[in-house]
Amino acid sequence: MTDLQITAVRKAYGAGTTVLDGLHLTVPGGSLAAVLGPSGCGKTTLLRIVAGFLRADAGSVTLGGRTLTAPGVHLPPERRRIGIVPQEGALFPHLSVARNVAFGLTGLDRAARRRRADEMLDLVGLSGYGNRMPHELSGGQQQRVALARALAPEPQLVLLDEPFNALDSALRAGVRADVRAALQATGATAVLVTHDQQEALSTADLVAVVRNGRVAQCAAPQDVYHRPADPWVAAFVGDAVIVSGTAAKDEATTPLGRVALAAPPSGLREGLVLLRPEQLRLTDAAADARGTVTDVRFYGHDAMVTVAVDGMDAPVDVRVPGPAPVRPGGRTGVRVTGEGTLHPVPHVRH
Structure with a gap:
């Protein structure tokens, strides 16, 4: 299984600015976990440490039993088998949709890369869009392409960094549902970083509420809502x-x-x-x-x-x-x- 285990992770920027303060989080394999919290609580820093873009000051990160981060250990991002869906898609504007999706595929010939790209586009509901250019797509379609690109190399973990922020409210719910369905179809473990309570509750299997660099509560959405750990969690989540x-x-x-x-x-x-x-x-x-x-x-x-x-x-x-x-x-x-x-x-x- 591709369980994600984050243990006692700490990160500080400069003197006296502790962003993550011994954070613990376990995400079971095949689950979608939402990391929810106010601005400045450490959500994005946590995501960047898991991805390998930042080094933790202390603590460890393991994925499927493989150590990614620990004292004296820092596996480079390209060796972590992690797919990333950034804000606003971040597609390559000079590449077609199919070539965007196939960008991270290595060791395959051109025909195999195109087949894999077509499979992923079909999975996210964009079959037949492979020859289009990114500027010909709506914002929601671009986010689906970004997800297809992240899933194409069959990663063990997918990180979603507030991927729905740029979408209007009417479109957001539909894209969230499509993203969740695509993740479930592949069985990928995923972490969604968000500050949107409704997004976390309606999308995730597990919600981790972060406060001051630590997880204040981690549970199923209905438990976080109906059985909040304390008054702060209750007031923040709904x-x-x-x-x-x-x-x-x-x-x-x-x-x-x-x-x-x-x-x-x-x-x-x-x-x-x-x-x-x-x-x-x-x-x-x-x-x-x-x-x-x-x-x-x-x-x-x-x-x-x-x-x-x-x-x-x-x-x-x-x-x-x-x-x-x-x-x-x-x-x-x-x-x-x-x-x-x-x-x-x-x-x-x-």
């Missing part, structure tokens, strides 16, 4: 509702009422309860928490309603399907459904 709570057995008492807890931490009695806006419902029941609507944002498929709940310092967001049934200034009830997670209150550093 919209979060965070309220104080006092736990007793398998539920917590909060300003929004009683909330069932998913695997409450042992011994923790008071802390923060993490919920998602879609777990809240607007109601007319007098027994529910009450508040005043302060804002309504309509997104087409749903709407986000902000409610200043009586007795709470901060407002909460409620996601409702379709048009919101309330308007700013109106009174409403709020009820929690589903389970929340209980976490300690983060320490504030002065």
Whole structure:
């Protein structure tokens, strides 16, 4: 199997600027992992170390049991069997699409190279495009060609460096789906570097959330979303509702009422309860928490309603399907459904 194992990798630029601080990450063979995090957290540095473009200060990287990076070991990029899909495709403008795809193929005659290029273009949905030039393609088509070029030499690992950034939102979802399907068809292990939460959750088998040069949480997308490791992860990956709570057995008492807890931490009695806006419902029941609507944002498929709940310092967001049934200034009830997670209150550093 082509498991990717990153162990205690460190990298600093200059004095006091540590970008990766003992980062650990394991990507099972054949999986697509998304490395997600804010700007400056070390995502691109990690990718460049795995690719071999940067040397790590400490730690190791192995791929399929083969050491790529370790103390005293630095395998050159061309010997790592890693394909790279950069931002905006980076195709050679003077080469045809087929010649772009075949560029990294060695040891094959011209006919075999063309057959392999045609196979890869068919895989990414661009059969018959081999004779076109890059400038004749749309942005999405160029990204598919870049993926075909990365997959053509049968790499053990494919690195995707925010490859959808230059695409408009309407095109992005379709290209993401095509890229995922092509990776699954070849069985390649892949790492997608992104700062887009929706992209990570909808595309990857595994999501690694990076904070300050370390992995804050690494799990399946649904676990990162519904079982965040801490309030920061919850707020970074999607919209979060965070309220104080006092736990007793398998539920917590909060300003929004009683909330069932998913695997409450042992011994923790008071802390923060993490919920998602879609777990809240607007109601007319007098027994529910009450508040005043302060804002309504309509997104087409749903709407986000902000409610200043009586007795709470901060407002909460409620996601409702379709048009919101309330308007700013109106009174409403709020009820929690589903389970929340209980976490300690983060320490504030002065």
